[in-house]
Amino acid sequence: MTLTSPDRESLSIPLAPFSARDRPSSDIINTCVHCGLCLSSCPTYRETGLEMSSPRGRIYLMKAVDEGRIGLESEVFQEQMSQCLNCRACEAVCPSGVQYGAILEASRAQIEQARERGARDPAAPGSLPPRPLWQRALRGVVFGGLFKDMGLFRAFSASMRLYQRSGAQWIARKSGLLKLIGMADTERMLPPINASFTVPRGQIYPPEGERRYSVAVLTGCIMSTAFASVHEATIRVLQKNGCEVILPPDQGCCGALHTHGGDLDGGRELARRNIAAFEALGVDAIVVNAAGCGSTLKEYDHLLHDDPLWHERAAAFSRKVKDVHEFLAGIEFNRAGLGRFDVQVTYQEPCHLAHAQRITVQPRTLLTAIPGLQLREMHESALCCGSAGVYNVTQPEMAARLGARKVDNALATGARVIATANPGCALQLAGELRRRGEDVQVRYIVELLDESYRRGGGS
């Protein structure tokens, strides 16, 4: 057995090493024993076959930066940190238990921090060239404004609804303007915005029948506008299950886009606000109906682990968070009220449900409880659909490849409805189906349950 020989390429000195703040944990990086069992679970590896586009390859790149062999300025490193969907399928299959999401998000934060340093002083040591001005402005508006102020967000959503309904969308699409500014793919993902928004004002919805639980619901950002109808369905389903449902005021976006996008501080700010909004309620559970939000909320304790004032509170909060499917399948849920709903459904597993939260059985338990519903499993049901937050904008090509792969697999089942549980997935699937002109619906599982309860009579 030969001992490691020095890397022959280690002579050049990296310019921008990891900095101390939000540094990806060396311990986590070194937990990877390089076994490679993650490879076939990774959507980008499956598409490209490239080692650097695999979880093992990306961790290896992080390790190279961690050990000072390459720097943040490496375009390969930057590209791979961006190309990763953060779907965390690798995390679910990793025998060593590498917390991949944590080091990926930290690596992205390192890149953003170095860019910010570069924006302040291009000559600063360890800095990267800043993003172009328009990108910085956009990130500022999105991360710093839109998703932090729900009033602003609702106003923006309303304007989008106006755009869709006024004919402006038609003009923009037909005129080629969208193509001109390179926004055609992104624009197609724009959901039809719901007419009424869910505005959390401390409403309390009474349980149907005996009160068994008291739960609070996270309304979030896009879920409360574009998918407000899903919230309405969720509330009705919870009521059917003996839950008193509270929508606490002062809550906001969960911060997933921020933490995934390298703006950890922005994410922390939102986390603190949500913790404060929920912690005093004394509810049995904080129920979340969007997979991405649920996984973010469950990881507030990690996000705030360096914050002595908030860490304990975050941990207490995270313990209470339950995905809606997890919650329903974990109680004696109301099967008697479910009415017959003859429909063929295939299930697209949101990554942040299947991988980040390891919730795979419960959604199927709920679906198959619906009388008449046929569940047709698709090939690669847990392979990311390519949505992944802002991935459509940052990696449009890979997003399109994965979206097409997912819809191919879904259509192959012959199902008329694709069930899912996350706004990103819903938009991605609907966008791809619309592009193909396919008459297949995308529905949240809670919407199907709600429909079944409706058919079962009762209220």
Next chain:
Amino acid sequence: MAPPELIAELIRVVGPRAVVHHTDALRTYDADASMIVAHAPDVAVLPGTPAEAAAVVRLAVAAGLPVVARGAGTGIAGGAIPVRGGVLLSTARMERIEAIEPRSRRALVGAGVVNAELNARLAPLGLQFAPDPSSQKASTIGGNLATNAGGPHCLKYGVTTNHVLALELARPDGTLLWTGDGTPDAAGYDLTGVVVGSEGTFGVITRALVRLTPLPEANRVVLALFPNVIAASAAVSRIIAAGSLPTSLEVMDHNGIRAVNRAYDLGLPQAGETTLLIIEVDGVHEGLDETLEEILAICRAQGAFELRPARTPAEQARVWAARKAMAGAVGRLAPAYLLVDTVVPRTRLPLMMEHIERLRQEWRMEVCNVFHAGDGNLHPMVLYDPRDADQRARAHAIAGAVLKLSIEQGGVISGEHGIGVEKQEYLPLLFEPHELQLHAAVYTCFNPEDCFNPGKIFPAALRPRDLAAQRRARICGTGQFPPSEAGGARAVHQTHPRVADAPGGGQAPSGMEALLPQDVPSHPHEGEAAADHGGSEDLPSLALKAGESGTGGLDTATLAAIVGAEHVTTSGAGLAVSPGSVDELAQVVALCHRVGAPVHPCSDTSQLAGARAENPALHIATRRLKRVLVYEPDDLTIGVEAGMRLAELQALLGPNGQMLPLDVHRPEAASLGALVAIAADGPRRPGYGTLRDWVLGLTIVEADGVVSRLGGQVVKNVSGFDLVKLLVGSHGTLGVIAAVRLRVFPRPRATATLLAAFAGRRRALACLDALANTRLQPTAAELIVGPPETSGPLAAPTGGALLALRAEGHPLAVARHMRALRALAGEAGALSADELSGSDEEALWAEVTRRAAPPEAPGASLMRLCAAPARLGAALDVAEAEALSRGLALGMCARGLSGVAYLQVAGPQDGRLDFHAALVRRLRHAHLLDPALAARAAHPCGAPPPALELMRAIKTELDPFNRMNPGALFWRDA
């Protein structure tokens, strides 16, 4: 970095996305799962098709860069690390499953197909690709083949090499070559067998035709808990010794339990040194619980304190997922591990565990033992922190000690991971220098310019090219081939003048001579060989005149001085010697080498009595070589000298309740050496395989009289190339087989045969088709057609066909098979179906083997017809039509699930020859197993194989003067 022109050319071939050349990106290819050494390639390429892969190889070789193939990079011996840079060829995009043929039980797959994905595709068809390495979720078929991967279920099903029919290789010149067409038992050297396990040094595997196995009907998994690893190992030894053949026997010690409990929540007790033994049995439902109970009783007797069944498929899946994720899960115990992959005879397991425990204490390190206990395949994982140089050194010290101890115990240094860079310096502990030379000689035939995965397997200081040159110098007296290289080598394969002169040989004959199973030398060619090399001063040879004896220069006195006068005889067939030991055999071969006399091995010269050869030769009889070298019944392996007769071997094994499941006609006359040389098969191959699957090791005498050992005495082995495969079926043309080490089997508890009669062949074939579609596990399925007989065990009506279907194993399982087989026969319209057992059954199978042997009556010949099982019926139709049109009588005896048929053809000689030529023309794989007739046949061994040139290169390299059984196994140039 690769030169820009090369990168541009590569991009032209595979497209820009499939070429990686940025330095930072290339870093991700500097290690596999081992991280033993780190070295990045100059460029990485991901071809999408075999043709692209071949083009990449051509460009790389033209640029003078080595090519290193990589599948998923899950190997842990450093096999996929480009230690000398060059072009890394990733097969990740060659992931097409091109065809699945359920009836022929085979699939054509790209090298990059992930093992688990192939199995996911096969499961709905009731089939599996049996090798199940722990990495199967990610690892590729190409990688599995390169390392001859094993896995927990290989105890019952065998390793990767037992499940591959043919390979497509990208060669150094940028061409693609199939090692065969996948037809079972096709004549020629087993190139497929020797490429498997060659760790990417023999070329880039681009596609494979793999063998599929039916999924079992039922299985049982039990977790048995023992107080410590030594007790669990002892139980494994006892289970094997008791004659059970479970599907899996996997041991996981207390450290392993700690790791998987964390990862998989199996809830196993972690007290003290509690050790887990995972037991799986499979088969038909009936008898399974009883078989399992016998195993569990042994466990209890050996100290198992708890037996937990895993009942549901989900529970079983969790157990296996945990076991297979073990190597990765160790990451929860330590930042790194050193996995030592050695194999020892199974009886030595407890002893090895004691040694490892002692080493652990001595070096103060943690060791995690998780291993394929049933195969004797140890995997101690030494846990360490690579950032601590001292820990690292101690880990390596333990690993080195375990390797040495394994060799001392009769083991080998790799069972399934390969040598790679991890163990290259240890190879000389296992092989003598001249044995390494033999490995290198074969290596240079595939990889003459060192362009594939250089710097692997051989110790760093020993370049294979140099080793091969040393061997050539040893044999030829120079580093070069003899001056007559081309002539000498090709003569082996070319028309022999005397053959050309034979009747019907007016035009250049281009067939291969059938090797003669019966140890009767076919055609002495020594005249030519001697004439070719007559001029070499280093090689005094015989100046033969036409018609003179091919044994000239070998005087009886010199031979008598070696073997004793009473063991040298002369007859009309020539000189015959019977060496009394391997050493004497070696001296005789060395003498022949010195004087330039060809060597014709045979098992018994008494068979030559009365024979009158046109050109008498020297026959070396192995009949006195019949010592038992090693027999540890509890290991289920035996080593004997090559002259031992099959019947004698069975007599040795019988009292221990063991057997070799090979049935041939007249086993009292068939020596093991000869059986291995001709790769004899028996009707029970569906249940047990063939000699190719059972020969673990060989001792051979090379062309210059040097004795070399190939393989080992253990059931799994990837330590150096699998040269054993080259020798099996080589007809003595590469060396004289002096000793054979075999895997043997427990005698089944019960056996029975259903003999079903059908009105016609089609109905019988329909019954076979239906059988192939079930999950039954018959051990034999023989189709017997004509000639009509009115008496004897195979009496059948004219135009009718018989099926003999055998089942062995637990009595309940046998009874179930008989019921199911009878039902299948009934559905296919059988006229009658009789269940035979005891002496009736024995008589039946004796008759079947007689039908697959050369006919005793004059005017009849034996031929072997090979076809993919799905095409067997059509092949038999062709044979029947061709026989009918020539007025020949035809008896056919076909291994119905395997695709091998023996034809007994009676009629005028010219008619038989013409019939054979027609079979070759229409079906390719028709061997004429009749020495007298073969001399006149155009293609006695069937149509030339696709890889004939490579086979010739191997023959030339190993036997440059063509003195090893010349005249056997060759195709003539067209």
